[in-house]
Amino acid sequence: MHPNSNPFNPGAGTPPHTLAGRESEIAAITTAIERSELGRGANGIVLHGLRGTGKTVLLGRFCEVASERGWIALRIEAAASTSASFAEQLVTRLTPHMLRLDRPKAGERVRRALGAFKSFSVSVGLQDVSAGIEVEPRHLLNYGTSIEHSLPDMLRTLAEAQAEDGKGVLVAVDEMHDLSRADLRALLAVGQEANSSQAPLLLCGAGLPALPRLLSEARTYAERFFEFRAVTWLDRTDARRALVEPVEAMGEIWTEAGLDVTLAAAGGYPYFLQHFGRAAWNVAAFSPIDAADANLARSIGFAELDQGFFHIRWERATPAERSYLRAMAIDGDGPSRSGDVADRLGKPASALSAIRTRLIDKGIIYAPVRGRIAFTVPGMATFIRRRDEAQE
Numbered sequence: 001m002h003p004n005s006n007p008f009n010p011g012a013g014t015p016p017h018t019l020a021g022r023e024s025e026i027a028a029i030t031t032a033i034e035r036s037e038l039g040r041g042a043n044g045i046v047l048h049g050l051r052g053t054g055k056t057v058l059l060g061r062f063c064e065v066a067s068e069r070g071w072i073a074l075r076i077e078a079a080a081s082t083s084a085s086f087a088e089q090l091v092t093r094l095t096p097h098m099l100r101l102d103r104p105k106a107g108e109r110v111r112r113a114l115g116a117f118k119s120f121s122v123s124v125g126l127q128d129v130s131a132g133i134e135v136e137p138r139h140l141l142n143y144g145t146s147i148e149h150s151l152p153d154m155l156r157t158l159a160e161a162q163a164e165d166g167k168g169v170l171v172a173v174d175e176m177h178d179l180s181r182a183d184l185r186a187l188l189a190v191g192q193e194a195n196s197s198q199a200p201l202l203l204c205g206a207g208l209p210a211l212p213r214l215l216s217e218a219r220t221y222a223e224r225f226f227e228f229r230a231v232t233w234l235d236r237t238d239a240r241r242a243l244v245e246p247v248e249a250m251g252e253i254w255t256e257a258g259l260d261v262t263l264a265a266a267g268g269y270p271y272f273l274q275h276f277g278r279a280a281w282n283v284a285a286f287s288p289i290d291a292a293d294a295n296l297a298r299s300i301g302f303a304e305l306d307q308g309f310f311h312i313r314w315e316r317a318t319p320a321e322r323s324y325l326r327a328m329a330i331d332g333d334g335p336s337r338s339g340d341v342a343d344r345l346g347k348p349a350s351a352l353s354a355i356r357t358r359l360i361d362k363g364i365i366y367a368p369v370r371g372r373i374a375f376t377v378p379g380m381a382t383f384i385r386r387r388d389e390a391q392e
């Protein structure tokens, strides 16, 4: 069917047509927002999970829920690759909101928030951005260069101004594990402020599985400021919805057999549901998308992944790391016991722990529970076997 009307969207942070299986997280953020509006305490939500499970799109949904209720929702990307610093991004995102609040008839709390914002932007060297905002000298604060004190103070002051209209402020930080130590500490200070003050201020975040540990290492009791949610693969019912609803919304359908093939290929992994869903739509000449279409789409889809998605991961591994991955691949999608992998390689497990750690740091494998190891994406084991067979 025509690719122009294809409803599937594989990508990083690309919102899916159907955000399946995340109802409980959306209910949790809605409750947190409502409690904050009522001046009752609420914790922000921290999403953690492997790449491609849908953390970014879920965090984006949190922001939409907040914006729809008139909140100021600030989405910030902490990835090491973005050139703008954390404080710069925050000031840039805040500016349009502050300009909107800067009205002649603004009340005292709003004036204070404008003063705090201006003082903050000056303290981080971004005075140009807030040049257009006029504040009385008595509202200017003497913020030092460290944002650990100024950031929570400024955001709380803004949340207090928002509270006058029954609204609040949500800060959503993606790739939170990539924050510098100083920014992470400042953000945890925001978490504490959000937690202890009555102001409607919520801090949410998303990051890789190590994030909860990083947070508690950066500051004792950090775990008390947040509600942690693991974002994982979808179960069969939700994975099915993620495939069926976008197609039906376009007035087309799947056969049951076509769905089965695609569900098996994607394995409940959100990125793969979009990837194989898109391939099946493009392959099918007309609706319903049947098993023959889905089987062809499966081959095409895996060939594409072999050249891009899997290939990139494989290329990142050294020869010694590749031997380790081959020894894991014997267990299929796994998980494998670290001890079994060591036995297959004829080495004591301790001799392999450095390799294992490097593969975890590269995001190729992870430890679902102690002593076990698994690939971070489904299908990696079969990719390795396909690749080795092709080389023989």
Ligand SMILES: Nc1ncnc2c1ncn2[C@@H]1O[C@H](COP(=O)(O)OP(=O)(O)O)[C@@H](O)[C@H]1O
Binding pocket: 009, 010, 011, 012, 013, 014, 015, 016, 017, 018, 019, 020, 021, 022, 049, 050, 051, 052, 053, 054, 055, 056, 057, 058, 242, 270, 271, 272, 273, 274
């Ligand atoms: N709940 C879901 N249902 C269907 N597709 C999803 C879901 N969550 C994410 N996706 C899709 O998966 C892909 C990866 O999502 P993304 O948010 O970038 O993951 P992450 O941030 O965890 O790496 C995107 O193409 C997105 O459209």
Ligand SMILES: [Mg+2]
Binding pocket: 012, 013, 055, 056, 057, 174
């Ligand atoms: Mg992401």
